[in-house]
Amino acid sequence: MNITDGDASKRMWGERRAWMVHTQLEARGIHHAGVLAAMGTVPREAFVPRDVEERAYADMPLPIGWAATISQPYVVAHMSELAAVEPGDRVLEVGTGSGYQAAVLRELGAEVYSIESVPALADRARLRLEALGYDGIHVRAGDGTLGWPEAAPFAAIVVTAAPTEIPPALRDQLADGGRMVIPVGPLHIQELLVVTRRGDALQTRAIEAVAFVPMRPPMAS
Ligand code: SAH
Numbered sequence: 001m002n003i004t005d006g007d008a009s010k011r012m013w014g015e016r017r018a019w020m021v022h023t024q025l026e027a028r029g030i031h032h033a034g035v036l037a038a039m040g041t042v043p044r045e046a047f048v049p050r051d052v053e054e055r056a057y058a059d060m061p062l063p064i065g066w067a068a069t070i071s072q073p074y075v076v077a078h079m080s081e082l083a084a085v086e087p088g089d090r091v092l093e094v095g096t097g098s099g100y101q102a103a104v105l106r107e108l109g110a111e112v113y114s115i116e117s118v119p120a121l122a123d124r125a126r127l128r129l130e131a132l133g134y135d136g137i138h139v140r141a142g143d144g145t146l147g148w149p150e151a152a153p154f155a156a157i158v159v160t161a162a163p164t165e166i167p168p169a170l171r172d173q174l175a176d177g178g179r180m181v182i183p184v185g186p187l188h189i190q191e192l193l194v195v196t197r198r199g200d201a202l203q204t205r206a207i208e209a210v211a212f213v214p215m216r217p218p219m220a221s
Contacts, residue, residue: 013043013045013056013057016045016056016057017039017040017043017044017057018040019057020039020044020057020059020073021036021039021040024059024073024074025039025073025074025077028074030074030077030078030081031081032080032081034085034107034108034109035077035080035081035104035108036077037107038080038104038107038108039073039076039077039080039104041107042100042103042104042107043132044056044057044070044073044100045057046128046132047064047070047098047099047100047103047128048062048064048070048098049062049063049064049065057073059072059073059074060072061075064097064098064121065120065121066118066120066121066219067213068095068097068098068118068121068213069097069213070097070098070100071097071100071101071160071212075210076100076101076104077104078192078207079101079158079160079181079192080101080104080105080108080158082179082181082192082194082207083105083156083157083158083179083181084156084179085105085108085109085110085155085156086108086109086155087108087109087110088109088110088111089109089110089111089154089155089156090110090111090113090151090153090154090155091105091110091111091112091113091154091155091156091157091158092113092114092115092147092148092151092152092154092156092157092158092170092173093105093112093113093114093115093157093158093159093160094114094115094144094145094147094157094158094159094160094161094170094215095115095116095117095144095159095160095161095212095213095215096114096115096116096121096122096125096139097116097121097125097160098121098124098125098128099114099124099125099126099128099129099137099139101158101160102114102125102129102137102139103129103132103134103137105156105158106134106136106137110136110155110156111136111138112136112137112138113138113140113148113151113154114137114138114139114140115139115140115141115142115143115144115147115148116139116140116141116142116144117141117142117143117144117161117216117217117218117219118141118219119141119219119220122139122140122141123141125139126139138151141218142218143217143218144159144161144167144215145163145167145169145170145215146167146169147167147169147170147172147173148173149169149173152172152173152175153173153174153175153176153178154173154174154175154178155175155177155178155179156178156179156180156181157170157173157174157178157179157180157181157182158180158181158182159180159181159182159183159215160183160212161183161212161213161214161215161216162183162184162185162190162210162212162213162214162215163182163184163214163215164184164185164186164215165184166180166182166184166193166195167215170182171195171197171202174195174197174202175197176197176198176199177196177197177198178196178197179194179195179196180193180194180195180196181193181194182195183210183212187214188211189209189210189211190209190210190211190212191206191207191208191209191210192206192207192208192209192210193205193206193207194207
């Protein structure tokens with residue numbers, strides 16, 4: 001039997017992905033079957049720059065240029081689990097970065113709206129997601145603190161850059177019963193919060209300490 005390089009490489013990445021799901025996610029208490037399946041499906045190696053490809057499934061964030069990072073796999077899985085996404089949900093992501101978290105949310109059946117402040121990152125993520133065959137993910141360059149009013153309200157909002165306060169527009173664009181997963185705090189260390197809307201009231205639950213890149217004003221293209 002002939003195995004081409006392509007098949008061997010596909011198999012190697014598939015094995016690394018399965019190992020990541022087992023040792024970094026299941027072993028640390030990620031239970032959500034949909035999240036485990038999504039993390040076992042999205043080819044993380046296609047979302048990282050070539051020079052760090054070898055570490056695609058390592059237990060760490062990786063640099064993707066423009067002072068941005070693709071989050072550690074566990075953090076992506078945990079935030080996706082906390083967002084409690086159901087198929088058909090409209091979900092907003094702030095901080096597209098590589099597009100990896102957006103792809104995971106799409107695998108969970110969400111219609112994804114993702115905003116990135118660096119136009120070059122937004123363009124690359126859009127092209128990458130298209131090349132991988134993802135539809136149902138809308139990427140635009142802009143200021144994520146303003147949300148995406150035309151597509152609101154959102155059943156879930158996943159914020160992957162850290163503001164020092166919850167942006168009011170994001171709060172306003174959360175549907176009744178909707179969940180916002182957001183790191184809030186100063187540079188280097190923030191608290192991951194889950195904010196749930198119940199009518200006009202918001203309930204906030206603190207989850208754990210995290211370190212995200214800071215929320216910043218949009219960059220000119
Ligand atoms: N979710 C990404 C990782 C994002 S890193 C992934 O899966 O790869 C955080 C991203 O937020 C960076 O790309 C950064 O440029 C972006 N960002 C920072 N401030 C922002 C803002 N105000 N609006 C939108 N995106 C922002």
